[in-house]
Amino acid sequence: MEPLIEEAELSRKGAPTDPIGAPTGESVKKVDTRRKSPTQIALARLRKDKVAVICGSIFLFFVLIAIFAPLLAKLEGQDPTTLNQNLIDQYGFPTVAPNGEHWFGVEPRLGRDLFARWVYGARPSLIVAGSVTVITTIIGVIVGLVAGFLGGWIDRILSWFIDFVLSLPYLLFAIAVPAALLAVFVGNTENAGNDEVAQVRFYSLIIVLSFFGWASLARLIRGEVLGLREREFIAAAKVLGVPTRKVLFKELLPNLVAPIVISVSMALPAYIVTEAGLTYLGVGLTEPTPSWGLTIAAAQNWYRADPLYLWIPVAAITILVLALSLLGDSIRDAFDPRTRR
Amino acid sequence: MLLYILKRVLSAISVVIVTLVASFALFFFAPTDPAGVICGPRCTPERVADIEASLGLDQPKVEQIALYMKGIVVGREYSTGGVVRHCDAPCLGYSYTLGQPVTKLIGAALPVTVSIVLGGAVVYLIVGILSGTIAAQVRGTSLDRFVVGTTLVVQAIPYFVFALLIALYATFLPDSGYHPFLDNPLTWASGLLAAWLTIGVTNAASYTRYSRASMIEALGQDFVRTATSKGISRRRVVYRHGLRAGLTPVVTIFGIDLAFQLTGAIFTESIFNLPGLGLLTLRAFGQYDLPVLMGGVLIGSAVLVVMNLVVDIVYTFLDPRVRLG
Numbered sequence: 001m002e003p004l005i006e007e008a009e010l011s012r013k014g015a016p017t018d019p020i021g022a023p024t025g026e027s028v029k030k031v032d033t034r035r036k037s038p039t040q041i042a043l044a045r046l047r048k049d050k051v052a053v054i055c056g057s058i059f060l061f062f063v064l065i066a067i068f069a070p071l072l073a074k075l076e077g078q079d080p081t082t083l084n085q086n087l088i089d090q091y092g093f094p095t096v097a098p099n100g101e102h103w104f105g106v107e108p109r110l111g112r113d114l115f116a117r118w119v120y121g122a123r124p125s126l127i128v129a130g131s132v133t134v135i136t137t138i139i140g141v142i143v144g145l146v147a148g149f150l151g152g153w154i155d156r157i158l159s160w161f162i163d164f165v166l167s168l169p170y171l172l173f174a175i176a177v178p179a180a181l182l183a184v185f186v187g188n189t190e191n192a193g194n195d196e197v198a199q200v201r202f203y204s205l206i207i208v209l210s211f212f213g214w215a216s217l218a219r220l221i222r223g224e225v226l227g228l229r230e231r232e233f234i235a236a237a238k239v240l241g242v243p244t245r246k247v248l249f250k251e252l253l254p255n256l257v258a259p260i261v262i263s264v265s266m267a268l269p270a271y272i273v274t275e276a277g278l279t280y281l282g283v284g285l286t287e288p289t290p291s292w293g294l295t296i297a298a299a300q301n302w303y304r305a306d307p308l309y310l311w312i313p314v315a316a317i318t319i320l321v322l323a324l325s326l327l328g329d330s331i332r333d334a335f336d337p338r339t340r341r
Numbered sequence: 342m343l344l345y346i347l348k349r350v351l352s353a354i355s356v357v358i359v360t361l362v363a364s365f366a367l368f369f370f371a372p373t374d375p376a377g378v379i380c381g382p383r384c385t386p387e388r389v390a391d392i393e394a395s396l397g398l399d400q401p402k403v404e405q406i407a408l409y410m411k412g413i414v415v416g417r418e419y420s421t422g423g424v425v426r427h428c429d430a431p432c433l434g435y436s437y438t439l440g441q442p443v444t445k446l447i448g449a450a451l452p453v454t455v456s457i458v459l460g461g462a463v464v465y466l467i468v469g470i471l472s473g474t475i476a477a478q479v480r481g482t483s484l485d486r487f488v489v490g491t492t493l494v495v496q497a498i499p500y501f502v503f504a505l506l507i508a509l510y511a512t513f514l515p516d517s518g519y520h521p522f523l524d525n526p527l528t529w530a531s532g533l534l535a536a537w538l539t540i541g542v543t544n545a546a547s548y549t550r551y552s553r554a555s556m557i558e559a560l561g562q563d564f565v566r567t568a569t570s571k572g573i574s575r576r577r578v579v580y581r582h583g584l585r586a587g588l589t590p591v592v593t594i595f596g597i598d599l600a601f602q603l604t605g606a607i608f609t610e611s612i613f614n615l616p617g618l619g620l621l622t623l624r625a626f627g628q629y630d631l632p633v634l635m636g637g638v639l640i641g642s643a644v645l646v647v648m649n650l651v652v653d654i655v656y657t658f659l660d661p662r663v664r665l666g
Binding site: 179281318 | 352355356359360364367368493494496497498499500501502505506509601604605607608611618619622623625626627629631634635637638641642644645646649
């Protein structure tokens, strides 16, 4: 069988018929597409993309910072919670500039070490965005697969629910729902401790973002499945008596890798921005969690006296999101040659 | 056609009703103790009971929803500390922390949000469509690459960071703040200028990309070649013939964007301190003002649903190829 397939692929190389599997134009001339899965082809294309490699490295850099935050803080000899009141003058201004002991200086008013807060601040951003991306992707894929493949009244109910979620003003809900969730989890809000509130806020942020995030992917997957459902290989699997679960995950899912990967790569930076933005507004994470959004919110009142305080988290989040977005664009181009610029 | 519109309207109404019931359940069935929050830290049990009675919280849950719905249709009465306050229809509840009916608060906030969003839309539509059209004409040149690269970068900057930096550092812009249009259009415009420019610049990026893509497609069509071969000037071909065909998809995206911006101008409002719907909701969150939170969410949902409906219906008129059903 093997040589036959190769021959067939060779003869097809001259005139590609499948727009996704064998893209046209200059984009593919450097990548050998023979006997590779579409995912392998896309990854090979991605490795040749300089922008993607640089942006991927920047993302990796921030992930490493988040993972090794305690180690980095120890290396500096500080931690994110100690109040260095001796370094703060009576008006709240820090008396020390960035130095060997405090690499980014100290926070005005409270005197906490800024470098330690910065490295720890990478954590909630990536954890919230990462887990929301994973949750929404899993739910979105499953709902989309089921709705598209089974059809009938299940599809009608799920589609209505998808449309329903998509037509809710999610920013308003993101503000309103944590208020209710706080009461559900903590009970009386007035007696709750700071740590407890911070923890509930952390989880309710993930819950709210997940609730509103899955629907667009589910709609996309449903559409793709509607097209794939009528193809011969699915009919063949059905005739062979393959159970529905296996058809969904063994036959259909591998064909959906491209839209899923693209959606993940677009979702991650979006959720990082949303987390930081909601936290900045005061409806996301709260003290004592170190978070870039919180630091930006606190630092905006000190932007003249202490610009570094504002600019370090601003630069971090901008660079991280910029890198991830450009990486997402590259990934989309690699997986879907039709969108090539 | 009529059947299609009817179907869409019914589904829109079902979405609003489910939102109403779901958010009511979320805010009032959860053990949130709204009466205790309204009452504040120094509170007597009698006062809590009084507030609960006036909010209708002592009644069965189903009746509470019925009361709320009835309030929306015909209005209802609220009593605080013996004083009865009438809340006209459509009544969305009564804010105890601000001492005003929710409908009145939202009515005051909506013009602010609408002013921000519409003014911003004017900026990004002009800038975006113009630069997209120009980039489409010089496709492949360094100018085109520069425009596309700029849009990529602008789109990737977190919006609230961009708005904050404008608010802090662009001090040459007039101070922001909301002054009603009818009092003095000039102060109205100058107070909103910073917000308009911020929304305009960030959104212009995506509109540049949309209109560039659809203009490239439109300019490659046969009728454009025909128009050119007739000897019509290049400018006329591009801006009369090409733009008209290229703008249809942009208009659709604009409708959907506008709806989301009306419910999501929270960052702009909060950073430039403009008392719109988003800021109202944000304050309500800080003060745990459940009636206002719920009213904000409901009005936001209704605006979104209605806008989506309008876009859908308008689109079926704009583009006859859309299959109804």
